[in-house]
Amino acid sequence: MWQQLKLVAVFVFLLAVIVACSNTENTDQSSGSKKAKAKEKMELTISAAASLKDAMTEIQDTYKKEHPEVALKFNFAGSGSLQQQISQGAPVDLFFSAAEDKFDRLVDEGKIEKEDGVDLLGNSLVLVVPNKKSSISSFKDLTKADIDQIAVGTPESVPAGKYAKESLKKMEIWNDVEPKIVYAKDVRQVLSYVETGNVAAGVVYKTDAVISDKVKIAATADAKTHTPIIYPLGIVKDTKHREEARDFYQYLQSDEALKVFEKYGFTVE
Numbered sequence: 001m002w003q004q005l006k007l008v009a010v011f012v013f014l015l016a017v018i019v020a021c022s023n024t025e026n027t028d029q030s031s032g033s034k035k036a037k038a039k040e041k042m043e044l045t046i047s048a049a050a051s052l053k054d055a056m057t058e059i060q061d062t063y064k065k066e067h068p069e070v071a072l073k074f075n076f077a078g079s080g081s082l083q084q085q086i087s088q089g090a091p092v093d094l095f096f097s098a099a100e101d102k103f104d105r106l107v108d109e110g111k112i113e114k115e116d117g118v119d120l121l122g123n124s125l126v127l128v129v130p131n132k133k134s135s136i137s138s139f140k141d142l143t144k145a146d147i148d149q150i151a152v153g154t155p156e157s158v159p160a161g162k163y164a165k166e167s168l169k170k171m172e173i174w175n176d177v178e179p180k181i182v183y184a185k186d187v188r189q190v191l192s193y194v195e196t197g198n199v200a201a202g203v204v205y206k207t208d209a210v211i212s213d214k215v216k217i218a219a220t221a222d223a224k225t226h227t228p229i230i231y232p233l234g235i236v237k238d239t240k241h242r243e244e245a246r247d248f249y250q251y252l253q254s255d256e257a258l259k260v261f262e263k264y265g266f267t268v269e
Helices: 002-039 050-066 079-087 100-108 139-143 159-170 174-180 187-195 242-251 255-263
Strands: 042-049 070-077 094-096 112-122 125-130 150-153 181-184 201-205 215-220 230-236
Touching: 042 050, 042 079, 042 242, 050 070, 050 187, 050 242, 050 255, 070 079, 070 242, 079 094, 079 100, 094 242, 100 112, 100 230, 125 159, 125 187, 139 159, 139 174, 150 159, 150 187, 159 174, 159 187, 159 201, 174 181, 181 187, 187 201, 187 215, 230 242
Parallel strands: 042 070, 042 094, 150 181, 150 201
Antiparallel strands: 094 230, 112 230, 125 201, 125 215
16 A cells, blocks of 8 residues: 555656646747747838938938837838839838828828828939039029030939929020930939039939039029928838837937938928
């Protein structure tokens, strides 16, 4: 009898040890799973006007230090092209446009809720020439016979091109310069054409001109000659990361971010 009791006691002890080890293993696995999930990064896609590239790249570095769990992926291009991509269902979390009409189109389509958008920045339009001797010192000089090529963004898809066309028409020189126009896919391509000397001049934003040491500003367009240059920012309705998108949306409106934009020549609305 005593022998049987000893065997039962040993069996119960071994069973308790096995159960305890099993629970510990499950707890460790659960804990490890939680840690892995916490370390897992998520990606935000921001479609932004090409003219925002330098400022947004600097802001990205600062934001990454404070939010290492969020990876920011930027798609820089002409606002019209970006708007069309979002209209067609491209997976985008935030849209930062260089033109109100492109942004408003997405609001009208229901792609961005009106309350999820804000007019954040402003800019000015300038005429740039290669950073060497040039006979161009005003927009009127573009009509000179020896000026053969002028770079401008495609008006239908590049807001800077649309503003340029408006200004040149208002100045009553569009008909004279239109045959000389070389159209570019975005404002940075316009800048590149001028930097390399492939064209005699180009019309870009002030913010593009100030980042290049290969061009100089020949003239600034009167703000009354074109539609106000406004940069709206908004959260795309179909974002799968609304909480993170809203956090970055609000960060871009912070004093820290706005100082960076001002550093690159933008004005704050």
